[in-house]
Amino acid sequence: MPRLARGGAARALGSGGCLETTLPKATVANCIDNAGSMEKIWLKSYPPGVPAEIEATARSIGDLLETSVAAFGPLAAFENMGQRLTFHDVDRLSRDLAAWLQSRGLARGERVALMAPNLLQYPIALFAVLRAGLVVVNCNPLYSPRELESQLCDSGARALIVLENFAHVAEQVLARTNVEHVITTQIGDLLAFPKRVIVNTTVKRIKKMVPAWSIKGAVDFRSALREGAKTSFQDAEVDNDDLAFLQYTGGTTGTPKGAMLTHGNIVANLEQCHAWLKPAMNTAGLTAITALPLYHIFALTANCLMFFKIGARNVLITNPRDIPALVGELRRAGPFALITGVNTLFNALLNNPGFAALDFSGLRLVLGGGMAIQRSVAERWQATTGRPLIEAYGLTETSPGVTINPLDATEWTGSIGLPIPSTEIVIRDEEGHDLAVGQAGELCVRGPQVMKGYWRQPAETAAAFTPDGFLRTGDIALIDTAGFVRIVDRKKDMIIVSGFNVYPNEVEEVVCMHDGVLEAAVVAAPDPVSGEAVRLVVVRRDPDLDAAALIAHCRKHLTGYKIPRLIEFRDELPKSNVGKILRRELRRERVDPAGPLVQGPAP
Secondary structure (H helix, E strand, C coil): CCECCCCHHHHHHHCCCHHHHCCCHHHHHHHHHCCCCCCCHHHHHCCCCCCCCCECCCCCHHHHHHHHHHHHCCCEEEEECCEEEEHHHHHHHHHHHHHHHHHCCCCCCCEEEEECCCCCHHHHHHHHHHHCCCEEEECCCCCCHHHHHHHHHHHCCCEEEEEHHHHHHHHHHHHHCCCCEEEEECCCCCCCCCHHHHHHHHHHHHCCCCCCCCCCCCEEHHHHHHHHHCCCCCCCCCCCCCEEEEEEECCCCCCCEEEEEEHHHHHHHHHHHHHHHHHHCCCCCCEEEECCCCCCHHHHHHHHHHHHHCCCEEEECCCCCCHHHHHHHHHHHCCCCEEEECHHHHHHHHCCCCHHHCCCCCCCEEEECCCCCCHHHHHHHHHHHCCCCEEEEECHHHCCEEEECCCCCCCCCCCCEEECCCCEEEEECCCCCECCCCCCEEEEEECCCCCCEECCCHHHHHHHECCCCCEEEEEEEEECCCCCEEEEEECCCCEEECCEEECHHHHHHHHCCCCCEEEEEEEEEEECCCEEEEEEEEEECCCCCCHHHHHHHHHHHCCHHHCCCEEEEECCCCECCCCCECHHHHHHCCCCCCCCCEECCCC
C-alpha cells in the first residue's frame, strides 16, 4: 500500500502539479529533502490510537464507492423525504448516469456542473460524474445569473445537472457558456410512485416553486437514467492525480477561483479524518444527519463521502432553514448518531422549543466547522444533548480538513484542535520567518490534502504557496505548547455569514455597478444569528439613493447571504495617503443598530 506524501508540495511536485512551474529547482529539491523535518509538537497530544501518518487505501473516490458497496450493499446509504437508497441503489443509479454522460461524448477530465440542494439526486450525480472520469463543479443553487455564468465560463463546464427550480437562472446564461448537455431534475424524481408524482405536482403546480424555463435539448433526470441503463459503461480508471473537483472559493484574495482538488486530495483527507474520528464511527448503519449543503466543501467531504465510507444511513435535509421542520426530521430519524453543522445551525436548533425533547441517547459525534463555534453555543449544546461540540478547521484548498479537537474533549476551549495525521503546519510572519510557540502569525499548511493549485491561475497558485510548499491560509493563528491551534484573526477581509464566505471585493463591485453609487466599502459586522453580517458603507452619487434601492440592486446580482445586512451613507470613506479605502478603519468602529445604519434583509 503506497504511503501518501507528507507534504502538499512534495505531492504536487511529484505529480506534475502546478507548483512544478512556480518553484526554482533548487528550492524544490530542498523542499522535498526537508519534508517533515519540522518538530510536530502536537503529536504528544494525539488521542490514543491515532497515527502520525496515514496510508492510501484507494486510488480514487470510485474505489471508495466500490469498497463501501461491497461492504454495506443492502444497507440504507441516503434518505430524503422518507425515501431510502441502499448502497446497491447508489452503485446502480450512478453507474447508469455515468454511462449516459459517457455516451454524450464527454471526455475524461471534462467538467460537469451540479446545481442542486440536498436531494437523493445529488450523490447519484456526484458519483456518476466521478466514475465517468469527469470533474465535478459544484454550484450554489441560489447563484444569481451573473455568478453562475462566471463559474460556468471559468470552469469550461460542458454539462450541467440542475434542479428545475433553478433552471430559469441557467436558461439566462447558457448561450454564453460551453455547456452543451443539460439534465434537469424535479425534487421528487427519486421518490417512489405515487409520492414522486404528488411531490412534484405540489412543488410545481400548487406551491409554484418552479419559475417558467425553456432549455433546448434538456433531458430529464429519470430519462437519462433509463437511457444510461441500456448503455455500456467504461471504467475510467481514475487515479490519485486526476482532478475530482473544481471547488470554487475566493481563497485569500476574494477573487473566485477553482481550487483543483484531486482524487488523491479527497481520499487522503478522508483517511486523515477517519483515523481521528473512527472511535465514534466504528459501527455500520449509524444514522447521520446532513443539514449542511452538500455542494459546500465541509459537507461534501465530511457528510457525503465520509458517511458513505463508514456505511452510515445519511439523512439529507433539503431545507435546513426551516428549523421546526428540521427538528421534526430529527425526531422521525430516530436516535441519530452523527451530525455536522455550523455555529448558526446549532444555535438555531437550541433555540427551538422542541429540540431539547429529542432523544440524544445514540449521539456519538457532533462536528462543527465552517465558522467559529461560540462558547455560549458549545456550552448550551453540551448541556442539552450531553455530548460535546467538537470544533474542526479547514479550507476549500485543503479538502477541507486541517485540524480537529480530540473526541474526548469535555468542554469548549476556543481551540480549533490539533493538526490531523500527515499534516504539517507552521506559523510565519510577514517576511516568511517561522514564529515561536505562542506567537501569532499566518497559519501555513502542508499535506496530501492540499490542493493541486487554482484552475488556470498560475500566478494565484504561486502566490498561495510558500517557496517550501506550504499553503498560506490567510488566517492569523498561534500554537500553544501542547500543539493546539487557535485562530486569532483573519489576515484578509473575508466575512463569514453562517459558514459561507463573503468577499468584500465582489460585493463592492456589484454595489458600484449602481449609477447612484460613487464609492463603497464592505466590512463585517457582528450578528447574533449568522455570526457576521455584511456591512456596506456608501458614498452616494445620487443624493436620492436609499437602502431599499441598493438592496433591490444587490438581489439581482448576489446570492442572499452576500446581500448587505447593514447600510450606511456617508460623505466620504476613510482613505490612505495614496487613496486606498481603509477597511480597517471601518472595522474599528462600533456598530450601533440604533444609529444611522439601515437594516437590510436577514442573512
